[in-house]
Amino acid sequence: MRHKVYILVILTYPLMKAIIVKPPNPGVEITEINENEANNYGKVKIRTLYNGICGTDREIVNGKLTLSNLPKGKNFLILGHEAIGVVEEPCCGFSQGDLVMPVNRRGCGVCRNCLIGRPDFCETGQFVEAGIHGIDGFMREEWYDDPRYLVRIPKTLEDIGILAQPLADIEKSIEEILNIQKRVPVWSCDDGTLNCRKALIIGTGPIGILFTLVLRTTGLEVWMANRREPTEIEQTFIEETNTNYFNSSNGYDKLKESVGKFDLIIDATGADAGIIKQVIPLLGRNGVLGLFGFPISGSFSMDFNAIQDAIHANKVIVGLVNGQKPHFQQALVHLASWKTLYPKSSRLLITRTVSINDEKEVLKVLKEKEHGEIKIKIVWE
Ligand SMILES: [Zn+2]
Numbered sequence: 001m002r003h004k005v006y007i008l009v010i011l012t013y014p015l016m017k018a019i020i021v022k023p024p025n026p027g028v029e030i031t032e033i034n035e036n037e038a039n040n041y042g043k044v045k046i047r048t049l050y051n052g053i054c055g056t057d058r059e060i061v062n063g064k065l066t067l068s069n070l071p072k073g074k075n076f077l078i079l080g081h082e083a084i085g086v087v088e089e090p091c092c093g094f095s096q097g098d099l100v101m102p103v104n105r106r107g108c109g110v111c112r113n114c115l116i117g118r119p120d121f122c123e124t125g126q127f128v129e130a131g132i133h134g135i136d137g138f139m140r141e142e143w144y145d146d147p148r149y150l151v152r153i154p155k156t157l158e159d160i161g162i163l164a165q166p167l168a169d170i171e172k173s174i175e176e177i178l179n180i181q182k183r184v185p186v187w188s189c190d191d192g193t194l195n196c197r198k199a200l201i202i203g204t205g206p207i208g209i210l211f212t213l214v215l216r217t218t219g220l221e222v223w224m225a226n227r228r229e230p231t232e233i234e235q236t237f238i239e240e241t242n243t244n245y246f247n248s249s250n251g252y253d254k255l256k257e258s259v260g261k262f263d264l265i266i267d268a269t270g271a272d273a274g275i276i277k278q279v280i281p282l283l284g285r286n287g288v289l290g291l292f293g294f295p296i297s298g299s300f301s302m303d304f305n306a307i308q309d310a311i312h313a314n315k316v317i318v319g320l321v322n323g324q325k326p327h328f329q330q331a332l333v334h335l336a337s338w339k340t341l342y343p344k345s346s347r348l349l350i351t352r353t354v355s356i357n358d359e360k361e362v363l364k365v366l367k368e369k370e371h372g373e374i375k376i377k378i379v380w381e
């Protein structure tokens with residue numbers, strides 16, 4: 001007599017906690033997912049320690065970021081493009097316990113800029129961004145990554161290192177502007193520095209503050225502008241970094257009268273596009289207007305006089321986006337230097353931390369920006 005033997009195998013994958021979204025629909029959820037349901041990118045096993053939250057996360061959560069989409073074949077996206085994790089097992093040049101930060105934008109795999117690690121200049125537009133579009137982000141207990149996309153974070157920067165991600169975009173922007181200005185035979189001052197060059201930063205949010213810190217460290221004179229008086233926190237930055245402040249609630253005429261024109265203007269507002277028309281008359285000869293904040297409404301136009309002036313005076317308008325690995329590394333150098341150069345400001349950069357176990361609070365900070373916020377950090381414990 002023959003017996004048939006059936007063996008039933010049930011495969012179970014470990015669960016992990018993750019913060020997920022379903023773009024283009026609004027909403028966010030803290031949930032348990034199967035580990036095999038998450039995108040991974042390499043062999044280095046990393047346990048998440050911190051996530052940063054920024055405006056992009058909130059736009060996704062509130063269903064407003066049209067370019068956000070799901071990973072192929074999945075019905076959710078793990079949120080989070082700002083993260084610091086700890087390497088769990090020695091691998092690929094990393095030791096157990098090393099702190100690392102992932103580079104969030106990853107190349108299209110086709111164009112030459114992506115193939116040399118510079119998808120910030122992707123030529124096909126087919127790049128992906130972890131936690132934003134096409135691939136899962138890092139608001140989860142752990143992930144596996146490729147060393148190519150990992151930046152080492154020194155232990156001495158564990159406290160403010162999370163800012164290296166947003167700061168990388170600014171480092172790339174400044175690098176690009178300095179490269180653009182190489183077109184001018186001499187842009188440095190008579191003492192060889194850039195100390196005589198004047199920059200105007202429109203907007204005093206986290207991006208405006210980081211631009212100011214980098215430009216002050218580079219040596220330029222800086223004016224920050226907003227349509228109100230500075231807050232107490234902004235006042236600390238202004239005093240410590242020796243920056244000027246302009247209340248633009250009545251327009252920019254007074255600033256032009258008192259200071260003259262600027263060599264560099266950065267729009268860091270992400271508000272109405274009409275701001276660009278207002279500040280163009282403040283741009284000096286051989287000047288650069290950098291567009292960084294994403295406008296969400298409005299328009300601007302240039303009449304023939306303004307176009308003639310732009311031609312006669314060699315003016316440049318440039319879009320500024322996305323830092324890559326060299327810029328993350330430069331960001332760390334600046335974060336480390338500010339602990340000494342601007343210690344009070346440096347301590348104000350992290351507004352507060354929220355534990356991942358305090359789910360109600362995590363969901364709240366993912367939905368709306370807090371008054372006076374620079375960077376809020378989620379702590380995985
Ligand atoms: Zn961000």
Ligand SMILES: [Zn+2]
Nearest residue numbers: 108111114122
């Ligand atoms: Zn590309």
